[in-house]
Amino acid sequence: MSIFVDESTKVVVQGLTGSQGRFHGLRNRDYGTQVVAGVTPGKGGTDVDGVPVYDTMDEAVAATGANASFVVVPPKGAPGAVIDAAMAGVSFVVCITEGIPAQDEALFYNTLRRDFPGTRLLGPNCPGVISPGKCNIGITSGDIALPGGPVGIVSRSGTLTYQALHELSQQKVGQTTCVGIGGDPVPGTSFIDCLAAFEADPDTRAVMMIGEIGGSAEEEAAAFIASSMSKPVVAYIAGVTAPPGRKMGHAGAIISGSQGTAQAKMAALEEAGATVAQNPTEAGERMVEIVRKLA
Amino acid sequence: MDLYEYQGKQYFARYGIPTSPGGVADTVEEAVAQAERAGYPVVVKAQVKVGGRGKAGGIKLAADAGEVRTHAAAILGLDIKGHVVQRLWVEHASDIVHEYYASFTLDRAAKLHLCMVSAKGGVDIEEVAATDPGAIARLHVDPVDGLPPGAAAAVVADAGLHPEAREQAAQLLGALYRCYVEGDCDLAEINPLILTTDGRVHALDAKVTLDDNAAFRHPEWEEFAGTETLDVREQLAKEKGLNYIGLSGTVGIIANGAGLAMSTLDVVNQVGGSAANFLDIGGGANADVMAAALEVINTDPAVRAIFVNIFGGITRCDEVANGIVEALGRVDLRSPIVLRLDGTNAEEGHEILAAHVSERLVVDETMLGAARRAVALAGGDR
Numbered sequence: 180m181s182i183f184v185d186e187s188t189k190v191v192v193q194g195l196t197g198s199q200g201r202f203h204g205l206r207n208r209d210y211g212t213q214v215v216a217g218v219t220p221g222k223g224g225t226d227v228d229g230v231p232v233y234d235t236m237d238e239a240v241a242a243t244g245a246n247a248s249f250v251v252v253p254p255k256g257a258p259g260a261v262i263d264a265a266m267a268g269v270s271f272v273v274c275i276t277e278g279i280p281a282q283d284e285a286l287f288y289n290t291l292r293r294d295f296p297g298t299r300l301l302g303p304n305c306p307g308v309i310s311p312g313k314c315n316i317g318i319t320s321g322d323i324a325l326p327g328g329p330v331g332i333v334s335r336s337g338t339l340t341y342q343a344l345h346e347l348s349q350q351k352v353g354q355t356t357c358v359g360i361g362g363d364p365v366p367g368t369s370f371i372d373c374l375a376a377f378e379a380d381p382d383t384r385a386v387m388m389i390g391e392i393g394g395s396a397e398e399e400a401a402a403f404i405a406s407s408m409s410k411p412v413v414a415y416i417a418g419v420t421a422p423p424g425r426k427m428g429h430a431g432a433i434i435s436g437s438q439g440t441a442q443a444k445m446a447a448l449e450e451a452g453a454t455v456a457q458n459p460t461e462a463g464e465r466m467v468e469i470v471r472k473l474a
Numbered sequence: 475m476d477l478y479e480y481q482g483k484q485y486f487a488r489y490g491i492p493t494s495p496g497g498v499a500d501t502v503e504e505a506v507a508q509a510e511r512a513g514y515p516v517v518v519k520a521q522v523k524v525g526g527r528g529k530a531g532g533i534k535l536a537a538d539a540g541e542v543r544t545h546a547a548a549i550l551g552l553d554i555k556g557h558v559v560q561r562l563w564v565e566h567a568s569d570i571v572h573e574y575y576a577s578f579t580l581d582r583a584a585k586l587h588l589c590m591v592s593a594k595g596g597v598d599i600e601e602v603a604a605t606d607p608g609a610i611a612r613l614h615v616d617p618v619d620g621l622p623p624g625a626a627a628a629v630v631a632d633a634g635l636h637p638e639a640r641e642q643a644a645q646l647l648g649a650l651y652r653c654y655v656e657g658d659c660d661l662a663e664i665n666p667l668i669l670t671t672d673g674r675v676h677a678l679d680a681k682v683t684l685d686d687n688a689a690f691r692h693p694e695w696e697e698f699a700g701t702e703t704l705d706v707r708e709q710l711a712k713e714k715g716l717n718y719i720g721l722s723g724t725v726g727i728i729a730n731g732a733g734l735a736m737s738t739l740d741v742v743n744q745v746g747g748s749a750a751n752f753l754d755i756g757g758g759a760n761a762d763v764m765a766a767a768l769e770v771i772n773t774d775p776a777v778r779a780i781f782v783n784i785f786g787g788i789t790r791c792d793e794v795a796n797g798i799v800e801a802l803g804r805v806d807l808r809s810p811i812v813l814r815l816d817g818t819n820a821e822e823g824h825e826i827l828a829a830h831v832s833e834r835l836v837v838d839e840t841m842l843g844a845a846r847r848a849v850a851l852a853g854g855d856r
Contacts, residue, residue, distance in 0.1 A: 280688035336733020
C-alpha cells in the first residue's frame with residue numbers, strides 16, 4: 180500500500196498546456212501515472228500529446244472521473260486553481276507553484292479547511308508526491324525512487340527529498356510513498372498528516388522525516404511521534420549552521436530568536452524517540468540499519 | 475523585504491494609521507528643514523534596519539534648529555552594529571502618557587492571522603512574552619472572515635489598554651489589519667503605539683516586513699527595493715538572480731535547492747570547516763547560472779576552496795557537468811573546486827568531467843567525502 184496516491188489515482192493537470200505543465204504532466208504520465216486530463220481556460224477541446232484538455236475543472240472531472248489534480252499554474256492564478264479543484268470535488272490537490280503570496284495561501288488554506296474538508300492540499304511550493312511504481316504527481320524524478328517499501332518519506336525540502344530517496348534506493352531499500360510537503364508558511368499538508376497516514380499504512384514500516392529550520396512544524400511532529408507513532412522514525416533537520424534571522428530561500432526557513440532552530444527541533448525529535456541523524460547520508464544509513472533489523 | 479521606519483510609516487499612512495508629522499533627511503540642512511515643518515521639539519532618528527538604535531545614540535531629542543544640527547551631524551554616518559546611517563527621520567516629538575504594542579503576523583502553527591496587543595509596549599516584546607506572557611492579549615483572525623466587528627475592541631480591552639485609548643486603538647487595529655492583508659505584509663508591528671497627553675493614539679515606530687512573493691501586485695514597492703542595503707556580493711548575486719547570503723568562513727558553497735544548500739553548510743561545519751556563504755542556484759544549473767555563481771564566490775577574498783554540491787532531480791547531471799566545464803572556461807578562479815554530482819544522469823556527468831579533473835577540479839562521489847576534501851583544501855581551519 181501507499182498513502183494519498185496509488186495506481187487508481189486519476190490526475191487532472193491544471194496548466195497542462197503551459198511549458199512546465201506539459202513537461203511535468205507528461206513526465207508523470209510516462210512514469211505510469213493515470214494523467215487523464217488537462218485544464219486550461221480557453222483551450223478546451225484541444226489535447227496535449229493525446230491528453231484531452233478542458234476549459235474547467237468541473238468539465239474535466241465530469242468527463243474523466245478524475246479524483247486528483249496537479250496545479251502547475253503561476254502564482255497569480257494558483258489560488259483560483261486550487262479552489263476550482265476543490266469545488267470540482269477532487270480529494271487530493273498537489274500544488275507545486277513557488278512564489279504564492281502568504282496572504283493568498285492563508286486564505287485558500289482556510290477556505291479548504293472550512294468549506295472543502297474532503298479535499299487534501301499538498302503544497303504549495305512542494306516537489307509533490309510519489310508512490311513508487313504506482314503514481315507520481317509533481318517534479319520528483321521517478322528514476323531515483325524504488326518501489327516496494329517499507330519506508331515512508333516526508334520532507335519539507337525538494338532536493339533533500341531526492342537525496343533521501345537516492346540514499347535509500349542505492350541501498351536497495353524501497354519506499355511506499357515519498358511526500359514533499361514544501362517549505363511555504365502555510366503548507367496544506369503537514370508532517371503530522373503524513374506521519375499519521377504512514378502509521379496507518381500497513382506496508383510502511385518506518386518513516387524518514389526531513390525538516391529544516393524555521394516555524395514549529397518539526398516540534399509539533401515530535402509531539403505526535405511521542406504520543407501516536409509506533410513505527411520507527413529517522414529524522415534529519417537542515418540548517419544547524421544557518422545564521423539567525425536570515426531567509427535562506429524557503430519562506431519556511433526563517434529563524435527568530437531561539438525558536439525554530441535546528442538544535443531545538445533535533446532535541447525535540449530525540450526526546451520523542453526518533454533517531455536523529457546529523458546529515459542526509461547518516462539518515463540514510465540509520466534507516467538502512469533499521470530496515471535490516473525489521474526484516 | 476524589511477522596510478525602514480520612515481518607509482513603514484509612509485506605508486501605514488496609506489491605510490490611515492496615524493503617525494507623528496515628520497519627514498526624511500539625508501543632510502543636516504534637510505534635517506533642519508524637516509524639523510521646521512514638523513514643529514519643535516522634534517526627534518531625530520537614525521534610519522537603519524537593526525534594533526537598539528536608541529542605545530547606540532541614534533535617536534535624539536532636539537528643541538531648536540541648533541540642536542537638530544548638532545544631532546543630525548552626529549547621527550549621519552554613525553555606525554550602528556555595522557549599519558552606517560545615511561538617512562534620518564525627523565518628526566514632531568510626542569508627549570507620551572502610555573506606550574503600548576500592537577501587531578499582526580501569521581501564526582504558522584494555527585495557520586491563522588495573529589493579532590497581539592499589549593499595554594506593556596516600548597520594550598522588547600519577546601522579553602515581555604517570556605517574562606509576563608499574560609500581558610499580551612492574542613486574537614486569531616481567520617482570513618476567510620477577516621477581523622470580525624467588535625473583535626478589535628475586545629482585544630484592546632483584554633490587553634488592558636487605558637479606557638481613554640481604547641476606541642482609537644481599536645479603530646487603529648482595523649486599519650493595521652487592512653495594511654497587513656491588503657498591503658501584503660509578513661509583519662506589521664507598532665512598538666510603541668502611544669497615547670499622548672492630548673488624548674491621541676498613534677504609531678511612534680513602524681516595523682513592516684513585506685512579502686516579496688506579492689511584489690507582482692504592488693508596483694509601489696519598487697521605491698523600497700531601491701533603498702535595500704546589500705553587501706557587494708549580495709548585490710551582484712541579486713542582479714544575477716541567485717539566492718546568496720554571505721557568511722564568514724573559507725569554503726564557498728554552491729548547491730541546488732535551499733534545503734540541500736543548508737545541509738551542505740551543516741556538513742562542512744561537521745567535518746571541521748566553515749562556510750563562506752549560502753548559495754542556492756535553484757533548479758537550473760546551466761553554464762550561465764554556474765558561471766554567475768562561481769563569479770560571485772570568486773570575489774570573496776576569504777574563500778580558499780569551493781564546494782559545488784549538486785543533486786540532479788529534474789536537473790540532469792550531464793547538463794550540470796557541461797555547465798561547470800563551460801563556466802571554468804569563463805571564470806578565472808582563485809580557488810580549487812570540489813564537486814559532488816549525484817542523481818539523474820550522474821554517470822554521464824562524470825564522464826564529461828573526467829577530462830577536466832585536476833588539482834583545481836576535484837570530484838568526490840559523496841557529500842561527506844567532498845566536504846572533507848573541500849575543508850582540507852581550504853586549510854581546515856575554522
